[in-house]
Amino acid sequence: MLLQTAFPYWSITFSIALGCALLLGIGKSGIKGLAVIIVTGLALVYGARESTGILMPLLICGDILAVIYYKRHVKWIYLQKLLPWMVVGVLVGVVIGKDLPEDLFKSGMAVIILISVIMMYYWERNKERKVPTHWSFATLMGMMAGFTTMVGNLAGAFSNIYFLAIKLPKNEFIGTAAWLFFIINLFKVPFHIWSWGTINWESFQISLSLIPAVLIGFGFGVFLVKKINNDKYRQLILFLTGLGGLAILFQ
Numbered sequence: 001m002l003l004q005t006a007f008p009y010w011s012i013t014f015s016i017a018l019g020c021a022l023l024l025g026i027g028k029s030g031i032k033g034l035a036v037i038i039v040t041g042l043a044l045v046y047g048a049r050e051s052t053g054i055l056m057p058l059l060i061c062g063d064i065l066a067v068i069y070y071k072r073h074v075k076w077i078y079l080q081k082l083l084p085w086m087v088v089g090v091l092v093g094v095v096i097g098k099d100l101p102e103d104l105f106k107s108g109m110a111v112i113i114l115i116s117v118i119m120m121y122y123w124e125r126n127k128e129r130k131v132p133t134h135w136s137f138a139t140l141m142g143m144m145a146g147f148t149t150m151v152g153n154l155a156g157a158f159s160n161i162y163f164l165a166i167k168l169p170k171n172e173f174i175g176t177a178a179w180l181f182f183i184i185n186l187f188k189v190p191f192h193i194w195s196w197g198t199i200n201w202e203s204f205q206i207s208l209s210l211i212p213a214v215l216i217g218f219g220f221g222v223f224l225v226k227k228i229n230n231d232k233y234r235q236l237i238l239f240l241t242g243l244g245g246l247a248i249l250f251q
Contacts, residue, residue, distance in 0.1 A: 013045045014209075020045075021058055021210040025217020027156075028062030029069075030174035030225040030233075033240025035156045036247040046206075053198025055153055057207035058214050059185050065218045066178030073175030075168065081138040082145070082162060086155070086184050089146020094191050117161070117242040138162065150188060155181070160241045170233045174225070 020041040027034040042051035141162040149155030159180060163173045192199040228236065 016041050016045050017206075017210055018213045021213035022217040022220075024055075024058055024062055025065075025214040025219075026221035026224070027217075028059075028066045028178070028214070029218045029221025030066075030170070031221050031240075032156055032160050032177070032237045033244050035154050036244040039153050040247070049196070049198060050203065052153060053192050053196070053200070053203045054206050054210075056185065056189060056192055056199055057204060058210055059153065059181070060189075061211050061214050062218060063178060063182035063185055065215070066174065067182050069218075069222065070171060070175035070178050073171040074179050075172050075176045078163070078166065078168070078176055079180055081135075082142045082159070083180060083183060085139050085142025086146035086149070086180070087187060089143040089148075090150045090184065090188060090191075091146075092143070093147045093150030094195060114242065114245040117238060117245060121238060121242075137165070146184065149181075149184060150191070154244075155184075157241050157244055160237055164234060164238060170225070170228070170230045173233075173237075 020038045023034045023041075024038050027038070039051070039055070042055055045051070046054055141158045145155035145158035145162075148158065159177055163177060168176065189199065225233075
């Protein structure tokens with residue numbers, strides 16, 4: 001099994017994987033910006049390509065929990081603006097993702113994330129300044145999110161930037177993002193099964209063993225989100241997104 005061959009010490013690898021699944025649950029509850037840690041940890045245990053297939057069922061499990069819990073807070077208008085371009089980005093990722101040099105992908109994405117975070121920080125400091133409302137902003141963020149979610153399950157940074165830029169309140173941010181990623185992750189599954197071959201019975205068994213940690217993480221994350229007010233939440237997401245960009249750049 002992948003679980004036994006990825007690392008010589010089964011208990012250590014499984015502990016790392018459980019920790020990543022726990023963080024995933026916390027992230028899906030609304031504490032955004034943890035994706036880099038999760039993706040890096042699972043890649044360390046199972047390998048970069050194989051881990052993407054193991055991660056998919058965990059993401060969908062977290063998406064289902066988030067959709068159910070935050071179902072009253074979704075803003076469909078923003079979903080409609082972002083989702084079509086994410087689909088385009090996923091399709092581009094399917095075609096060229098296999099041959100894209102990993103170092104180029106990481107460095108390029110990190111630079112874009114960091115520039116975007118700096119822009120967001122500027123907007124946050126200048127409350128009177130208008131946020132981007134032109135259709136091209138949703139197009140760019142959507143395509144980048146779709147491409148990065150297919151290649152590395154790292155779309156969160158770009159969707160975070162978009163939802164922060166349009167100033168969605170905390171619960172609407174979480175609820176809209178929940179539906180967005182639930183739909184897009186389901187859309188990605190066939191490509192992982194039949195195009196990339198990263199989801200199979202062996203990988204699915206590993207995913208099933210990690211789902212309890214996702215459930216626990218989600219419950220804990222909901223508790224944390226309730227303790228954070230809207231302004232502090234925006235600052236936290238901005239900080240974690242920027243930290244994630246730096247982690248990609250230097251990992």
